[in-house]
Amino acid sequence: MFDKILTWREKHIKESHFILILSFMIGLLTAFAAIVLKKSIHAIQHFLTANNDIANANWVYLIYPIIGILLSGLFVRYIVKEDIGHGVTKILYAISQRKSRIKPHNTWSSIIASAITIGFGGSVGAEAPMVLTGSAIGSNLGRLFKMEQKTLMLLVGCGAAGAIAGIFKAPIAGMLFTIEVLMLDLTTASVLPLLITSVTAASVSYIFTGTEAMFAFSQSEVFDMHRIPFVLLLGVLCGLIALYFTRVTIWIESLFRRLKTFWKKYIMGAILLSVMIFILPPLYGEGYDTIGSLIGNSYEGLMEGSFFYVLKDSFWGIFIFMILIILMKVFATAATNGGGGCGGIFAPSLFLGCIVGFLFANTCNYFSLFLPEGTHLPTENFALMGMAGVMASVMHSPLTAVFLIAELTGGFSLFLPLMIVTISAYFTIMLFEKHSLYSIRLAQKGELLTHDKDKAVLTLLNKEAVVETDLIAVDPEMDLGDVVKAITQSRRNIFPVVDNENILRGVVLLDNIRNIMFRPELYNRFRVKKFMVSPPAKININMPMDKIMQLFEDTKAWNLPVIDDDGHYLGFISKSKIFNAYRGVLQQHFSEDI
Secondary structure: OHHHHHHHHHHHOOHHHHHHHHHHHHHHHHHHHHHHHHHHHHHHHHHHHOOOOOOOOHHHHHHHHHHHHHHHHHHHHHHHOOOOOOHHHHHHHHHHHOOOOOOHHHHOHHHHHHHHHHHOOOOOEOHHHHHHHHHHHHHHHHHHOOOOHHHHHHHHHHHHHHHHHHHHOOHHHHHHHHHHOOOOOOOHHHHHHHHHHHHHHHHHHHHHHOOOOOOOOOOOOOOOHHHHHHHHHHHHHHHHHHHHHHHHHHHHHHHHHHOOOHHHHHHHHHHHHHHHHHHOHHHOOOOHHHHHHHHOOOOHHHHOOOHHHHHOOOHHHHHHHHHHHHHHHHHHHHHHHHOOOOOEOHHHHHHHHHHHHHHHHHHHHHHOOOOOOOOOOOHHHHHHHHHHHHHHHHHOOHHHHHHHHHHHHOOHHHHHHHHHHHHHHHHHHHOOOOOOOOOHHHHHHOOOOOOOHHHHHHHHOOHHHHEEOOOOOEOOOOEHHHHHHHHHHOOOOEEEEEOOOOEEEEEEEHHHHOOOOOOHHHOOOOEHHHHOEOOOOOEEOOOOHHHHHHHHHHHOOOEEEEEOOOOEEEEEEEHHHHHHHHHHHHHHHHOOOO
16 A cells, blocks of 8 residues: 555655655654653653652652663663664764664654653753654655655754754754754755754644743843953853863763673762762753753752752852852763763753853952953853853854754844854864764764765765675685686786685785796796785775775775784775765765755
């Protein structure tokens, strides 16, 4: 029956028109998925906390996150049976290495795991799991209707855009996220599907959750141009905080990877998270309540339930408390994910940025640093700018940050300072980290798709597809006569020399033995090990394609042998094979028509 539907569609609906229909369907599905996720998180939170007061039941708030990451970890371990963390990284990997194919279970597994983790108070965000869910919806819907790989890539991007637009009610930010973070190139054919998905998802979200901005913000005073130096300085500070967040996250993740069993990871994550929430209660959950308080300029209850509550009226008490939150948030987030929870860094980056911006303005006001007499920095405005600055630098997405913060809060009147702070923060982080926290792991392996078309094509190339295995191998102990027989059976002029264990020892080049191969009297006198030579370089099968191309460039070779990590011979790669494959990928993925 479905085959008949496909046949009818191919006959009656043009491909370009059908892509627009799919983008609309993706918008609807991602919006409903976002609503389900948000409602699930709020339902769990309400069920657990409706009858508790954090001031009187602090111990309960220590236990909930531990239970949450345990339940989430067991769900992933025994039901999903596959790691679903680092959602955006998985999308980038699927685009660059898996032909934009994302497994069907990702359309629902991340929603369940993240709802449990965050609903129980895990110190992470729901946005990255939602983006993975949206992209999985796009990928699997495209595969259902037999779309080609280039279209699948676009539909994955549509799913991500719809996820951001649906969960934040931010259609412009959803589109820009796909372009900046997933690094999909904008073409005439791709703009409209992304726009349709984003607008559809945001509209559905507005219908079912109301038209109010996610965070209530009202600008108390017009932005003063004399504050631009402070905005630039805040951007630099946000970039440095993002650098700290990125480096420490990677370091903590490496510590968790050394723990080989699930239970060791869980115990370490649970202890870390529980201790930090006990000392610093605002680390509980996503942190959106804290953001709402700071941009609403009502932060008096922030220290409630902590050891610092007695210092709530002291500048230094607030200062130390917030510095500790800034330093410890990364540990709480990494402990939640490393211990078995499922969540992203979207919300933590907004949370951090809000506190950094507020603390920066509050400190400048307290000391009157370079401020004209009688003036001050509005803390709520700078909290908003800090959100944009840290997010822009953590995710390397300045445009997404500007529009997301403006759409989240309705703070469009702060557009200019938002742009200034994101540019300053972005350039600061770029001095130290060329890749975002989402992409740094793939970039280190050479598996990252970028806006650089040459590198993008090389990343999409399948190394195994360009390895040639039709060369005749010879043994080091073979004599010249045996090699001549091999030459008569081969169409190539190069022969790998491998021993009994298939270890590559060298190569025999036809040009090097041409002067003796026609002299039968020498056939029994020369062994392969006497006239074989070392190749100019060896390609490891795990090398990224850009490194392989650099190897060809450095050696000026036309053919190079391929080995595995143990030195076993696997075949040869030739420049001509790479060029042919390069041309095919370029035509398949980067032609203008979809």
